[in-house]
Amino acid sequence: MFNNDSNNTQSIAPVGIPFSQACENNKQPILEILQQELQYCIHVLEVGSGTGQHSVYFAPRLTHLTWQTSDVLAHHATINAWHAAYPAPNLYAPLTFDLAVDPLPISLASNQPYDAVFTANTLHIISWSLVEKLFELVGEALPINGKLIVYGPFNENGQYTSAGNQQFDSSLRQRDPKSGIRHLEDIIALANTHMLKLSDKYAMPANNQLLVFQKIR
Numbered sequence: 464m465f466n467n468d469s470n471n472t473q474s475i476a477p478v479g480i481p482f483s484q485a486c487e488n489n490k491q492p493i494l495e496i497l498q499q500e501l502q503y504c505i506h507v508l509e510v511g512s513g514t515g516q517h518s519v520y521f522a523p524r525l526t527h528l529t530w531q532t533s534d535v536l537a538h539h540a541t542i543n544a545w546h547a548a549y550p551a552p553n554l555y556a557p558l559t560f561d562l563a564v565d566p567l568p569i570s571l572a573s574n575q576p577y578d579a580v581f582t583a584n585t586l587h588i589i590s591w592s593l594v595e596k597l598f599e600l601v602g603e604a605l606p607i608n609g610k611l612i613v614y615g616p617f618n619e620n621g622q623y624t625s626a627g628n629q630q631f632d633s634s635l636r637q638r639d640p641k642s643g644i645r646h647l648e649d650i651i652a653l654a655n656t657h658m659l660k661l662s663d664k665y666a667m668p669a670n671n672q673l674l675v676f677q678k679i680r
Contacts, residue, residue: 474516480544485584486516489668493583493614494521496665496673500612504528504579506570510597511585512557515542519549529553531570531577533560562593567600576606583614586650587632590641595653602657602678611659611676614667617647625670650674 476482501507505528512518512532522530532542534557542557558568570577580601586594601611616628623629623644632644651661659676667673 474520474549477544477548481514481541483514483516486514486520489583489614489671490517490520492667493517493673494524497521497525497581497612500610500663500675501525501528501579504610506575506577507531507579507581508533508568508570508577510534510560510580510582511588512542513538513584515545515557517583518542518554519545519551522554523549523551526553528579529555529570531555531568532557533568535559535561562589562596562600567604576604577609578606579610579612580605581612581614586613586615587635587644588642590639591645594645594650598653598657598659602654602659605659605678607678607680609678610662611654611678613650613674613676615671616644617650617672617674618644619647621646628670647672647674 474487507528508531509518510533512534515532518530518532530553532555534542536559539557539559546554546556555571558571559565560568582597589597598611605611616624616631618624618628623632628644635642635644654661654676658679660679661674662677663675665673665675
């Protein structure tokens with residue numbers, strides 16, 4: 464599934480703009496799943512767009528949909544710089560979205576609701592209360608059969624899935640005690656309370672997973 468192709472080229476960061484090697488490493492494996500899971504979607508909101516590297520890679524390879532980026536205001540300059548370096552007609556400038564204070568942002572692309580939300584490497588960075596807020600907002604916003612797609616590391620059966628993830632979790636908690644790798648069972652239970660049912664789970668490189676939830680009613 465994770466073979467390289469001609470599109471999987473190394474992105475060159477705009478001069479002086481932050482670059483994430485992790486985004487470079489995982490962009491093609493994630494894209495291959497998104498091409499399956501988003502083939503019938505039209506409007507996608509990316510929560511926590513970070514540097515913007517994922518958005519500039521995904522949007523031109525998912526031309527049937529609009530890709531709306533979002534993040535806290537402090538990250539907008541970096542995202543916009545990446546968009547300027549790698550523009551795409553279906554890629555939209557970031558909306559301001561701070562989970563602590565903001566409602567889910569309204570799309571710049573259309574008055575229609577999002578039918579998918581994507582977020583990568585966010586749930587282990589934000590506090591659990593903000594994880595709960597995210598699922599609440601997404602559960603309210605998505606239409607029936609809409610999708611929430613989450614990428615990152617998760618614990619299973621109360622255990623780390625690798626020694627590397629255990630070390631990573633320790634470093635996260637040293638920096639911020641409210642952060643840390645989440646338990647898959649807790650995420651699924653939280654999703655269920657907001658009418659989001661786990662429809663698929665993909666094993667990804669570097670002990671990560673991609674979870675797909677679907678709005679059931």
